[in-house]
Amino acid sequence: MKTRYDVMVVGGGPGGYVAAIRAxxxxxxxxxxxxxxLGGVCLNxxxxxTKALLHGAEIAHxxxxxxxxxxxxxxxxxxxxxxxxxxxxxxxxxxxxxxxLLRKHNVDxxxxxxSLAGKCLLSVEDGSGxxxxxxxHILLATGARPRQLPGVVVDGERxxxxxxxxxxxxxxxxxxxxxxxAIGVEFASLYADLGSxxxxxxxxxxxxxxxxxxxxxxxxxxxxxxxxxxxxxxALLKLEHQGPDGVSATLAPTGETAPLHVAAxxxxxxxxxxxxxxxxxxxxxxxxxxxxxxxxxxxxxxGVVGLYAIGxxxxxxxxxxxxxxxxxxxxxHIAGIGRGQPLQATRIPTCIYSRPQxxxxxxxxxxxxxxxxxxxxxxxxxxxxxxxxxxxxGNGLVKTLFDEVTGELLGAHLIGPEVTELVQGFTVARQxxxxxxxxxxxxxxxxxxxxxxxxxxxDALDRAIHH
Amino acid sequence: xxxxxxxxxxxxxxxxxxxxxxxxxxSEGDTIAEGDDLLDVETSKIVNxxxxxxxxxxxxxxxxxxxLVPVGQVLVVIAAAETxxxxxxxxxxxxxxxxxxxxxxxxxxxxxxxxxxATASASEKPASPAASSAGENTTALSAxxxxxxxxxxxxxxxxxxxxxxNLHQVVASGRHGRVTLGDLEAALQxxxxxxxxxxxxxxxxxxxxxxxxxxxxxxxxxxLARELGINLHDCRSSGRHGRVxxxxxxxAASRASIKTTAAKSTAACASSVAESRPLSGMRRTIxxxxxxxxxxxxxxxxxxxxxxxxxxxxxxxxxxxxxxxxVSLNDLLVKASACALAAVPGVNVQFDGxxxxxxxxxxxxxxxxxxxxLITPIVRAANHxxxxxxxxxxxxxxxxxxxxxLQPEEFQGGTFSISNLGMFGVDRFDAIINSPxxxxxxxxxxxxxxVVRHGxxxxxxxxxxxxxxxxxxxxxxxxxxxxxxLRAFLETPxxxxx
Numbered sequence: 001m002k003t004r005y006d007v008m009v010v011g012g013g014p015g016g017y018v019a020a021i022r023a024x025x026x027x028x029x030x031x032x033x034x035x036x037x038l039g040g041v042c043l044n045x046x047x048x049x050t051k052a053l054l055h056g057a058e059i060a061h062x063x064x065x066x067x068x069x070x071x072x073x074x075x076x077x078x079x080x081x082x083x084x085x086x087x088x089x090x091x092x093x094x095x096x097x098x099x100x101l102l103r104k105h106n107v108d109x110x111x112x113x114x115s116l117a118g119k120c121l122l123s124v125e126d127g128s129g130x131x132x133x134x135x136x137h138i139l140l141a142t143g144a145r146p147r148q149l150p151g152v153v154v155d156g157e158r159x160x161x162x163x164x165x166x167x168x169x170x171x172x173x174x175x176x177x178x179x180x181x182a183i184g185v186e187f188a189s190l191y192a193d194l195g196s197x198x199x200x201x202x203x204x205x206x207x208x209x210x211x212x213x214x215x216x217x218x219x220x221x222x223x224x225x226x227x228x229x230x231x232x233x234x235a236l237l238k239l240e241h242q243g244p245d246g247v248s249a250t251l252a253p254t255g256e257t258a259p260l261h262v263a264a265x266x267x268x269x270x271x272x273x274x275x276x277x278x279x280x281x282x283x284x285x286x287x288x289x290x291x292x293x294x295x296x297x298x299x300x301x302x303g304v305v306g307l308y309a310i311g312x313x314x315x316x317x318x319x320x321x322x323x324x325x326x327x328x329x330x331x332x333h334i335a336g337i338g339r340g341q342p343l344q345a346t347r348i349p350t351c352i353y354s355r356p357q358x359x360x361x362x363x364x365x366x367x368x369x370x371x372x373x374x375x376x377x378x379x380x381x382x383x384x385x386x387x388x389x390x391x392x393x394g395n396g397l398v399k400t401l402f403d404e405v406t407g408e409l410l411g412a413h414l415i416g417p418e419v420t421e422l423v424q425g426f427t428v429a430r431q432x433x434x435x436x437x438x439x440x441x442x443x444x445x446x447x448x449x450x451x452x453x454x455x456x457x458x459d460a461l462d463r464a465i466h467h
Numbered sequence: 468x469x470x471x472x473x474x475x476x477x478x479x480x481x482x483x484x485x486x487x488x489x490x491x492x493x494s495e496g497d498t499i500a501e502g503d504d505l506l507d508v509e510t511s512k513i514v515n516x517x518x519x520x521x522x523x524x525x526x527x528x529x530x531x532x533x534x535l536v537p538v539g540q541v542l543v544v545i546a547a548a549e550t551x552x553x554x555x556x557x558x559x560x561x562x563x564x565x566x567x568x569x570x571x572x573x574x575x576x577x578x579x580x581x582x583x584x585a586t587a588s589a590s591e592k593p594a595s596p597a598a599s600s601a602g603e604n605t606t607a608l609s610a611x612x613x614x615x616x617x618x619x620x621x622x623x624x625x626x627x628x629x630x631x632x633n634l635h636q637v638v639a640s641g642r643h644g645r646v647t648l649g650d651l652e653a654a655l656q657x658x659x660x661x662x663x664x665x666x667x668x669x670x671x672x673x674x675x676x677x678x679x680x681x682x683x684x685x686x687x688x689x690x691l692a693r694e695l696g697i698n699l700h701d702c703r704s705s706g707r708h709g710r711v712x713x714x715x716x717x718x719a720a721s722r723a724s725i726k727t728t729a730a731k732s733t734a735a736c737a738s739s740v741a742e743s744r745p746l747s748g749m750r751r752t753i754x755x756x757x758x759x760x761x762x763x764x765x766x767x768x769x770x771x772x773x774x775x776x777x778x779x780x781x782x783x784x785x786x787x788x789x790x791x792x793x794v795s796l797n798d799l800l801v802k803a804s805a806c807a808l809a810a811v812p813g814v815n816v817q818f819d820g821x822x823x824x825x826x827x828x829x830x831x832x833x834x835x836x837x838x839x840x841l842i843t844p845i846v847r848a849a850n851h852x853x854x855x856x857x858x859x860x861x862x863x864x865x866x867x868x869x870x871x872x873l874q875p876e877e878f879q880g881g882t883f884s885i886s887n888l889g890m891f892g893v894d895r896f897d898a899i900i901n902s903p904x905x906x907x908x909x910x911x912x913x914x915x916x917x918v919v920r921h922g923x924x925x926x927x928x929x930x931x932x933x934x935x936x937x938x939x940x941x942x943x944x945x946x947x948x949x950x951x952x953l954r955a956f957l958e959t960p961x962x963x964x965x
Contacts, residue, residue, distance in 0.1 A: 006869060027870040119786070119793040136866060286790040304790045305859065336867035407643065432621055437642045 001124070001131055002108060005031045007331065008122055008135035010114045010280070013040020014320040015311030016141030017098050019327025021105045026335045031108040031133070033124055038098040038109070040143050041312075042320040044091050045163050050186060052087035053166065054353050057193035061355060068392055078194065084167055116281035120306045123281075137306050137334050140280065140294060141327060144273035144312035149178075152239045154269055158247050159239060162187075165268045172196050172266035176249055178236050180207035182352045184270035185219070189354035192228050199229045199262055201251060206232055208352070212364040212413035218397060219415055222356050234260065239267055275313040298342035300330035308334075322348050346411075349427045351420035356396055359423035362411030362430055365401060374404040376436070378460025380452040382416045384467035387447045393417035398456040400426070400436075407435030412453075422450055436460055471546040471558055472521045478538040479510060480875045484698055485537045486510045487748045488530050497525045498548070502626070505543055509748035514871060517542070518629070524548045526555050533745055535723070537696045608658055611635035619646035626651050681820065684711035695720045700759055749840045760902040763820065764937040768897050769946040773954045774927045775913050781960040789855055796930075797833070797887045798858035799960070800910060805829040805849035805857075806963050807953035808883055814949045815882045817903040818940045832881035832901055833861055835868045842868045843901060845881040854963075889913060895931040905941050906949070909933040 007023040009016045012034030020032040037044045056078075066073045102109045112126030122133045146161050148154065154161045165187050173196065177188045180202035188200045200207065200223070207223075207230060208216040224230055233254035242248035247267045251260045274292040285304045288295035293316075294309035296302050302309055310330050311323030325343050332338045352358040368375045382388035382396035396416020403410055412426035429439055436457055444454040458464045476486050489507040493499055500522040507516050527544040530536050544555055611633035619627065619634050623646045627634050634646050637654045641647035679699035684692070688711045692699050699711050702719040706712035746754060778799055785794045808815040808829040817824045829850045832843035844864035846857055867873050884901040889912035898909040913930040920927075932953065936946045956963050 006866070119790070136862065305793045306862070334866060335870045336863070336872040337870075435642060 001110060001126065001128075001133075002031070003131060003133045005029045005108070005133065005135040007031075007137045007139065007334070008033065008114075008133060009139045009141055009327075010122070011040065011141035011143055011276075011311075011313075012038040012098065012109075013141060013143050013311065013323065014042045015143070015323030015327045016040065016139070017102065017107075018324040019139055019141060019310060019331050020107045021101060022328045023331045023335075024105045024107045026331065026337070028137075028331075028335070030106075031110055031135070032102060033110045033112055033114040033122070035111070035113045037092075037095045038102070039091070039095040041145075042323075043094050043098070045166060047320055048094055049087040049091045049166050050190070051353060052090045053083065054186065054190055056083040056086075057190045058355065060193050060195075065392060078171070080168060080171060080194075084169075087166065115279055116285055116307070119285065119304065135306070137308065139300070139327065139330060140302075140307070140309040140313055141311045141323065142276040142280065142313045143323075144275050144293075144318055146269065147272040147274045149236065149239075149269065149271055152236070152269060158241055158245070158266055160266060160268045162268075162270065165270075172264070174264040174266075175199070176239075176247065176262055176264035176267040177201065178239065178249070178267060178269050179271040180204075180230070180232070181209065181270060181272065182350070184268070185223070185352060185354045185358075187268050187270060188228055189223065189226075192223075192226055193355065197227070197229075199231065199264065201234050201236060201249070201262075202230070202232045203235045204232065208358070210364075211350075211358065212360060212399065212411070213366055214399060215358060215360065215397065215413045215415050219354065219356070219358055222395060222415070223354070226355070231260075231262075239269070273312065273318050275315070277313060299333040299338065300326060317345060317348055317350065319348060319350065347427065347430050349423045351423065353420065356393070356416050357419045358415045359419045360411065360413040361423055361427045362409065363401065364411060364413065365399075368401050368410050375410060376402045376404050376460040378402070378456040378458065378464075380455035380459055380464070381467060382449070382452055384455065385449060385452045387449050388417060388452070390447070391417055396452075398422070398452045400453075400456045400460050402436045402457075402460050407437060409434055409436065409439065412456075416449070416452075418449055422453060425450060425453055470523075471526075471544060471550055471555060472523070473541045473558070474505060474517060474520060474543040474545070475541050476508065476536045476538050477515075477517060479513070479515060480879070483510050483538060485535050485696070487751075488532050488534050488536060488542075489514055489748075490532060491528060492516075493525050493528070493543075495525050495528055499523065499525060499545065502629070513873075513875065514748075519543075519545060521545060524550075526550065527559070529559075608632050608636045608654060617646060618644050620648065623648050623651050630655065682711060683709055684716075685713060688713045688716045692716045692719075697723065701755065747839055749837075749842070753840050756902065757899050760900050764818075764900050764902060765939060766897075766900060766935050767938050767943065767946075768933050768935050769943065769950055770895065770931060770933045771950045771954050772916075772929050772931050773957045774918065775930050775957060776928045778957050778960050779913075779928060785854065792855040792858045793862075794854055794858045796889070796913060797885070797910070798854060798861060800885060800887070800908075800957070801831050801833060801846055801849055801857050801861065802852075802854045802963055803953055803956040803960075804831055804883060804885060804908060805846075805852075806956045807949055809850045810952045811945070811949040813945045814906050814936075814941060816905040816940060817882060818905055818937060819903050823905075823940050826882045828882075830880060830882045832878075832884040832904070833864070834884065834886040834898075835865045837868060842873070842878055843881065843884055844868055844873055844878045884908070885910060889930065895933055897933055898935050900935055900937055902937075904937075906934055906936045906946070908953075909935065 006028035007030045009020040009032045012032055016032060017038060020030050024030040042048065063073050063076050099109060110124055110126055112124050114122050114124045117123040117132050120134055120136055120138065122135060122138055123130050124133055153159060156164045162183060171191065171194045175191045175196040175198045177184045177198060177200045180200050184200065185208060188198045192198045206213060206216045207220050220230060231251065234251040236249060237252050237259060238250035240248060242263060246263060246265050249262045249267065251262060253260055275294065277289050277292060277294060282289055285307065287302050287304055287307065294302060294314050296309050296314050300308040300310045300314060308330050310326040312318045329338060329343055346362050349359060349361040365377065378400040380398045383394045388394050388396060393416065399413045400409065401411040402408065409426060409429050412423065414422055439457040444450045455464060455466055486508040489509040491506045492504040499519050501519055503519045505517050505519050507514050523545040525543060526546045530542055536542060541559065546555060609631045612635065614634035617634035618639065620641060626648060632651065632654065637646050637650050639646040640650050682699035683704065684699050685706055691713055695716065697716055697719045702711045702715040704711045705715055782794050782796065782799060812825060815826050815829055828848040830845050830847050831849045832845045834841050834843050846860055849857055864877065881901065881904060883904055884907040886898045886907060887910040888896055889910055893911055895911040896909050898907045900907050911931040913928050915926050916929040917924055918927045918929065932950065934946055934950055
């Protein structure tokens with residue numbers, strides 16, 4: 001093992017491995033230390049394996065609705081082991097792919113655990129005894145893990161975290177999902193499609209806190225229509241085992257004195273994440289940690305010489321694409337080739353893979369209102385979109401928000417089929433500071449779901465043609 | 468417009484007289500768009516990409532990878548697909564010959580790589596009204612106050628910056644009064660597509676070290692050198708009164724051409740040669756500059772041993788107290804040298820053979836080893852900076868040196884240099900002066916050594932410093948005074964605070 005590098009990256013998730021490859025491309029001698037599988041949570045226990053499972057759920061949905069298209073489908077059954085196995089093998093294949101990418105880009109991949117041993121010093125334990133490595137620039141990309149609740153034991157048997165929820169051995173008949181953020185809603189949607197009776201519990205007044213309220217309300221309605229039971233304004237008091245193979249939750253409905261008891265076979269805890277800041281030696285170096293996340297400046301610098309933090313461990317939004325971009329920008333800034341502005345949170349798109357899908361970029365209507373500027377709203381219901389109707393997925397909305405004075409696209413919020421693929425159009429527009437007129441002048445292909453994006457912009461100017 | 472554009476070797480900074488073709492991004496026959504990358508050019512220490520000034524078909528690539536091309540010489544001809552070979556040959560016959568002498572005649576004026584050949588070709592034909600007014604329009608387009616507040620689309624802003632156009636000069640037709648790409652194209656077209664790039668303004672330099680007009684040479688030698696594209700600095704001066712003679716220029720020219728014929732001759736007796744490759748731009752710069760320094764500047768060395776226990780204690784305190792910096796012994800040496808240069812300003816000089824320039828600020832060049840050579844980024848006005856600032860600045864400069872993203876002004880100039888081989892375990896060594904500076908400090912490793920203090924043998928952490936000086940401007944006594952001052956600052960670090 002070499003012990004001198006220009007750049008060392010701790011953590012091989014989408015933030016870390018992308019940053020390491022970029023550093024090597026720029027000419028830095030670079031190493032990446034990862035204690036588990038390359039790819040991090042995203043690839044091994046997050047985005048990718050859940051998408052594999054969700055695709056299975058979608059197939060279940062398609063089979064159920066095949067009759068609408070004239071198909072007669074005989075009795076179907078699900079071999080869960082095959083579905084989960086497929087999800088795991090996709091993750092494993094991609095993780096192997098990253099090892100190959102690191103080799104190709106000349107990044108030394110060190111399998112081990114790293115902690116800071118001083119300024120620009122990293123103690124690395126790779127199984128052959130700890131070694132001290134020197135690097136002028138150290139990037140912490142250690143990610144985050146599910147937040148725990150006091151008094152709730154995630155035992156992996158009856159009370160699941162995200163990992164167990166991704167590797168079930170059977171589909172629970174009754175499932176309780178605590179927390180209706182992106183992860184909670186995705187699992188709720190997935191298991192409902194696989195046949196569970198799902199109860200989704202959220203402390204806030206609406207599911208998907210932080211999303212545009214109109215979109216969240218539509219998601220709420222769509223999930224309810226699918227048969228999910230949603231309890232908002234319910235705080236979790238207690239979650240414990242009940243009977244031989246079940247769980248019981250005690251919930252406190254806001255404004256009511258009597259607690260509510262909900263029984264289920266399994267429960268998933270999805271109440272946010274906390275940064276992996278422990279055991280890194282941050283205190284000794286005087287690194288500031290706030291609320292479980294490392295404090296940095298706009299370019300990821302922690303204030304300690306040569307030490308940077310990027311991705312989930314550096315705070316929200318906790319998104320793989322944010323981590324990758326932050327990693328690249330941090331490394332380019334170190335190399336003195338950083339262009340323009342640091343990453344802006346309002347230009348980072350968010351995607352939720354429930355059914356229906358939800359995607360957004362920029363400010364919500366409530367945020368625009370709070371900012372006090374005059375604005376225009378455009379709404380295009382997918383009922384008016386030919387492609388959506390042809391797909392049998394007319395339930396959806398494309399909502400756009402524009403600054404009335406400058407014409408800037410302030411935000412875009414979408415719900416409906418494949419909207420996670422549509423949002424990128426609005427993201428480009430936001431990055432380029434496009435106005436409503438630029439979008440009006442843009443030609444959208446027919447017949448596509450994307451036409452509803454155009455229609456939404458037209459509506460913002462009271463010029464809607466198709467609805 | 469003739470529809471033919473040429474791209475010449477650009478001039479990035481005053482020192483640049485030639486560039487090496489590092490890589491071609493296009494081939495003859497390729498159809499390209501305006502702004503496409505054409506080739507990478509390696510110069511002294513930087514590699515930059517030259518982009519297409521206009522779209523069209525690549526008709527001629529006139530240099531091969533590895534070739535050294537003088538500034539102003541045509542590299543690429545781009546023309547409309549239907550342009551005939553005759554037209555291109557005619558253009559080339561005119562421009563290649565004319566570009567070089569124009570360049571030589573006036574070193575201080577930044578030649579315009581794109582417009583020079585275009586003007587040359589226009590002069591062969593009866594000048595059209597558009598062509599004759601092109602120069603004025605061009606100047607008008609680039610003039611004006613800061614245009615960062617002018618509304619423009621992102622693409623338009625980028626093109627304008629690349630083309631050196633001031634957005635105030637462009638009529639905006641876009642939404643909300645923004646300047647669009649179309650507006651820029653219209654403005655460019657009306658000026659005959661020859662817009663100067665603001666290289667000279669963006670990259671100021673202290674002195675044109677490669678200007679060979681001051682080198683003594685015979686008239687024939689000077690003219691021959693110009694014809695052959697040889698810099699007189701690269702020639703021996705075997706003539707009477709130390710002048711460069713015709714034979715010296717011819718020898719230099721044959722040395723330059725050996726490089727191209729070397730490949731052929733070594734192919735015949737290749738068995739013993741593991742690898743043969745021409746010098747990179749960086750190595751060539753190092754070779755030329757140090758050869759010149761060694762030849763021109765009479766070096767002498769003065770050496771002292773310095774006890775650094777107190778300095779190491781200060782370093783430890785600083786590093787314990789401040790998490791935002793990691794101060795090295797070398798950082799403290801830069802600070803101490805800056806203090807010593809302020810105390811003994813006679814060493815803080817540059818000398819071009821005629822004039823001694825004295826500087827108020829200590830701009831200290833710090834040698835940074837790279838895989839393919841070394842580079843000496845400069846800590847400007849180190850005498851006004853604290854140790855933490857110096858330390859972080861050196862860290863940043865060294866980091867960017869490794870990836871080649873230093874700007875020319877960050878490594879050109881300087882009034883004093885420090886080269887430290889202590890980290891490689893070297894006890895002491897001599898360095899060659901980084902001309903036109905007057906002196907360079909060579910720093911060895913600090914280690915425990917026996918010292919005699921008040922008649923008692925004891926152990927101290929000692930480091931040997933060797934100062935190489937140019938005796939033309941720095942005498943022994945001055946060098947000794949400087950080293951004494953430097954040692955005092957290093958041995959009693961608190962005095963650096965004064």
